[in-house]
Amino acid sequence: MNGSGILEFLLLGISEDRSLQPILFGLFLSMYLITVLGNLLLVLATVSDPRLHTPMYFFLCNLSWVDVGFTSTTVPNMLLNLHTHSRAISHAGCLAQMFFFTLFIGLDDFLLTAMAYDRFVAICHPLRYATIMSPRLCVELVLGSWITSVLNSLFQTLLVQRLAFCKALEIPHFFCEPNQLVHLACSDTFLNDMALYCVAGLLGGGSLAAILYSYYKIVASIRATASTQGKRKAFSTCASHLSVVSLFYCTLLGVYLSSAVTQDPRATATASVMYSVVTPMLNPFIYSLRNQDLKKALERLLEKEARRVLGILGLRKGV
Numbered sequence: 001m002n003g004s005g006i007l008e009f010l011l012l013g014i015s016e017d018r019s020l021q022p023i024l025f026g027l028f029l030s031m032y033l034i035t036v037l038g039n040l041l042l043v044l045a046t047v048s049d050p051r052l053h054t055p056m057y058f059f060l061c062n063l064s065w066v067d068v069g070f071t072s073t074t075v076p077n078m079l080l081n082l083h084t085h086s087r088a089i090s091h092a093g094c095l096a097q098m099f100f101f102t103l104f105i106g107l108d109d110f111l112l113t114a115m116a117y118d119r120f121v122a123i124c125h126p127l128r129y130a131t132i133m134s135p136r137l138c139v140e141l142v143l144g145s146w147i148t149s150v151l152n153s154l155f156q157t158l159l160v161q162r163l164a165f166c167k168a169l170e171i172p173h174f175f176c177e178p179n180q181l182v183h184l185a186c187s188d189t190f191l192n193d194m195a196l197y198c199v200a201g202l203l204g205g206g207s208l209a210a211i212l213y214s215y216y217k218i219v220a221s222i223r224a225t226a227s228t229q230g231k232r233k234a235f236s237t238c239a240s241h242l243s244v245v246s247l248f249y250c251t252l253l254g255v256y257l258s259s260a261v262t263q264d265p266r267a268t269a270t271a272s273v274m275y276s277v278v279t280p281m282l283n284p285f286i287y288s289l290r291n292q293d294l295k296k297a298l299e300r301l302l303e304k305e306a307r308r309v310l311g312i313l314g315l316r317k318g319v
Helices: 018-048 055-084 091-124 126-132 135-161 178-182 190-224 228-261 265-290 292-318
Strands: 008-011 088-090
Touching: 008 055, 008 091, 018 055, 018 265, 018 292, 055 091, 055 135, 055 265, 088 091, 091 126, 091 135, 091 178, 091 190, 091 228, 135 178, 135 190, 178 190, 190 228, 228 265, 265 292
Parallel strands: none
Antiparallel strands: 008 088
16 A cells, blocks of 8 residues: 555554543643743744844744744644544644654754854854844845755655555654654655655754854853953853753754664653653743843833733723
C-alpha cells in the first residue's frame, strides 16, 4: 500500500492510562495557554515601546511568534485527542503536522543563531553595531530563515509522502514526529534517513557551531574588558539568550541521544515534551525576568491596559 492509500495513523500519546487523561488534558491546556499568552505579551510589550525597536528585540518578537506556532502545531491536536479519547489523525493531517513541526523547529534554530550573531556584533564591534545590524540585514536574516525552513520542510514532507505503509500504523508519540513516521514505512527509507541526518548535521549542527563560535568570541571580548562593571553589563546582555539556547539544544539533543539507547519509544515521547512544549513556554519568562528593559516595558503595558479597563468601568458606572 502506498502512502496515498493510507487513511489515518494512530497517535498513541504519552500514556494510554484512562485515569491520567484528565490530568494530562489540564496540564497541557495550562502550558499551552501560558505559552500563547506569555509570548503574545512579550510581542505586545516590544511593539508598544519604541525604546525596544532594536535588532535584538526584532529577532525576539519573531522567536515568540515561532514559539506560538511551534506549540500550536502539536498541543491543540493532542488536547483534542485527550478530550475525545480518539487517537486517529488522517494521512494528510499527519503530513501537515510534520511539515509545520519541521518548519518551526528549523526557524527556532535559525533565529537563535541570528540572535547570537546580533550579540556578537553588539559586544565585539560596538562602534559598528548600528551599521552592521541595519534594518535591511535583520529582515534578510529572518526572511532567509523562513525560506530555508520552508524548503527543508517541503523536501522532508515530500520524501515521506512517497513512502509505502503496510503494517500497524501506530505512532508511539503525541504528534507526527518525522523520525517515528519514517520508521513505520515498509519501503526503503535510506533516502529519508540520509536526508534527516544531513539536514540535522548541516542546518542544526551548523547553527550550533555558529552560536558556539559567537560566544567564544564574546567571552574573549568580555575577558579583555578592563572594568568589572563592563564585564557584568556585557554578560547580562547575553544571559537570557544563552539560557534559551542551552534549554533548547540540551533538551533537543538529550531526546534524540536518549532515543538511540533506549528501547522505549514512549519514554522518548515524554522527553520530547521538554523541547516542544516546555521550552516555548519558558522563553518569555527567561527574557522578561532577566531583562530589565523588557520587564519595564511589560509593566508599562500592563499599567496602561489596567488604566484603560478601569476607565471603561468608571464610564459604565457613571452611565
